[in-house]
Amino acid sequence: MKGEFLTILLIEDNEDHAELVKRSFEDNAVANKLIHLKDGGEAEKYLFESNEMKNKNNYPNLILLDLRLPKVDGLEILKRLKTDDNLKNIPVVVLTSSHAEKDLITAYTNYANSYLVKPLDFTKFTGMMKDLGFYWLGWNINPFIK
């Protein structure tokens, strides 16, 4: 780990799943900061309207995005992110329980950086979170995100 201040933005409507993700990251010391947005409307407001996001230094290092969200659908948010000249360089990993091919294809046609299906198995779930954190925040180099 680089030892810098690393932020993950988690867009997830299910509180329990958010807690599982959070604990997995904590247990593996993946990120120092996790911002949790609870539905599509909240995510839209934060990403496209908040003062926080006006400053590039505050961009999250990774966005974890659930697809089936109340108010505004996750795919809609993905589309907006990837067509925004400033935000499109933030890696977006779709994290969903949907296996549907349609979601998979739509996510990739809208330039999702990765697509992960939440595993039912606990060990696999925490393992995935660990690998995910290390890959995107450790190994991966992104010139646009500090």
Next chain:
Amino acid sequence: MHNTISLDKSTTEGNRFKALFDNMQEGFLLHKVIYDDNGKAIDYLLIEANKGFTNHTGIDFNSIRNKKASEVYRINPPPFLDIYANVAKTGEPIKFEDFAPSLNKYYSISAFSPEPEFFATVFLDITEQKLLEKALEEKIYSLTRPLTEEAEIRFEDLFNIEEIQQIQDSFAEATGVASLITDTKGVPITKPSKFVFLCNEVIRKTEKGLKNCMHSDACLGKLNPNGPIYQPCLSGGLWDGGTSITAGNKHVANWLIGQVLDESHDREKMLNYAYEIEADPVAFKNALNEVPIMSKERFKKICDALFVLAKQLSKMALQNMYQARFITDLKQKEDIINKQVAELESKNAELERFAYTVSHDLKSPLITIKGFLGMIQKDVDNERFDRVKSDLNRIANATDKMQNLLEDLLELSRIGRVINPSSHFSLTDIAKESVELLNALIKGNNVEIEISEQMPVVFADRLRIREVYQNLIENAVKFRDKNKKLIIKIGCNKQLEKCIYYIKDNGIGIERGYLNKIFGLFDKLDPKSEGTGIGLAIVKRIIELHGGKIWAESEGVGFGTTFYFTIK
């Protein structure tokens, strides 16, 4: 894609465009969308127009330049706001047709976006084409009614009258007889050919003469399938003939010829007829000299030829009718197939959505259960017990949620399968009944409910409609504004022959952009709210099974919500 067009007048190219723009036959209008603070389109400005606009509408554009569309058209929201806003947003062009009642004209409208937030409309008057289509439809309709029906089939619907007139005129010219086609009541369909002055201007101008002529015409107008009718008219020397035209077993017209003198006519007797009908004898005599003369045999032969011709017309009439029927039949079958295909497609899409939702939503609690079981195991291994209790709670809640989801799914599938027989009942009664069933909930929350006494009697599934009211009332209570006394109003608006039923509350309201999302299966705007998010999906299902529609309107958060629905 946004296409850029330049209307800059300072360049030659700009001038050329301007000239093209002004000379095009279509009306052209450029608009700019007006958005509210939340970025929702609420109106549009009229920015620029070409001369074609004024030619089509008679409106001077200078008088409405830079005005809001809602003010110009006096409708708020202005016409097609959603469609146009979408064009301006996505740059996807669109084409549609519209009828403008104020101008009594049909228009074909194309809309495209030259740059974001702007859209241009190009419209063309298609009234003439539409009216032709309508006339054709009416013709097809009248030709395709069952033959046994009492309704008349009009000769004009079976034939092109101009073509028939040509046949009639040349027949009269070639044979030297006067000719006319009338309907079965004697009313002329074609213009008369070669009518003689004697009949038209002398005899028919007298009261008795006209009466006699009409009597003769009536005899000639009888349905006579076996041959032509010919007879001397009451004048004593003029011969008339006629034959009927049919379409199947329907008598549709009569083809009449005549106004010729038999060679052997008695001139004295005819002049006496002038006295008998009190016509001017001098005029009568002069006119008589101009009447063509032919032998009785020749006239009979002409009548026979007419009969052969009319028989052919009758055959054609029947063929035309069968053709129209065939086309309509084909069209009807095509319509049925198209409808069934559309139904199947929508059923399929629904099933797909259903399977998707079920797999996703049922899997979700399983992830929670397995995940927290793992967490507990780990915590117990590490002898960390502080969060075990709350984790167990999460597992318990997830299993409850699964159970609720399964029950709701069963309920939803029951709606499609179990259909109670329809009966007549008053919606006022059923709304009151729902309120009584929810008595505890309503009393407990101090809710005031007003139910209109004017709601009509409908023919529908009584229990299901009660379920609709129950669900919508429960919904209103669930999303009440905690700082206000909840008032629910239930009634209907009558528009033309259709009733639109409403349930209006003063609760927390819904943000406009989310109004369509509330009816989806397991869709919830607030994940923390009670229930699985199936209530409105059930309501929608019931209304759709009744051939109706349901939608919600809200002025936004804090302004209450109104649910509207229709049923067939």
